[in-house]
Amino acid sequence: MKASEASEDLESMLILYNAFLKRFPEYAQRDDILQKLAWSYHNRKEFQRSVSTYQRLLDGLPQSTHAAQSQFMVGYIYANEIKDLDRARQAYETFQKNFPQHDLSDDVAFELQHLGKDINELEFLSKSQEEPASINATSTNNGKAAGRAAKQ
DSSP states (O other), X not given: OOHXXXXXXXXXXXXXXXXXXXXXXXXXXXXXXXXXXXXXXXHTTOHHHHHHHHHHHHHHOTTSTTHHHHHHHHHHHIIIIIOOHHHHHHHHHHHHHXXXXXXXXXXXXXXXXXXXXXXXXXXHHHHHHHOTTSOOGGGGHHHHHHHHHHHO
């Protein structure tokens, strides 16, 4: 499939999902649709729309099974895409308050500890580059977080 066709398909899907939510605002699985919308906006690099859609899920459906992942993604997008560290910190702290036992809690703590730092500034990464034969389990933490958040 050509990139332009994929982009057109994604645009059609976004229109369809938004129209569906407008027509059926009380649909039982609207959290699934909101999560797909937010992820699609993120993939299109429409970061503010992605954050707004995740926030819509959080505000309207705080008990959703997607709530923790959505809160994590709000922080992640603010930190890594929009570069608004104050809002990222707020989102991560809200995650810690609302989802202290969630699987992503360690990742949120890691993100907060390293918020705003360039990846080259992280000591454990520079040590692992000096010693390529040794595997540092901590250095894979950030990659695991993105993967787990995407799967949830």
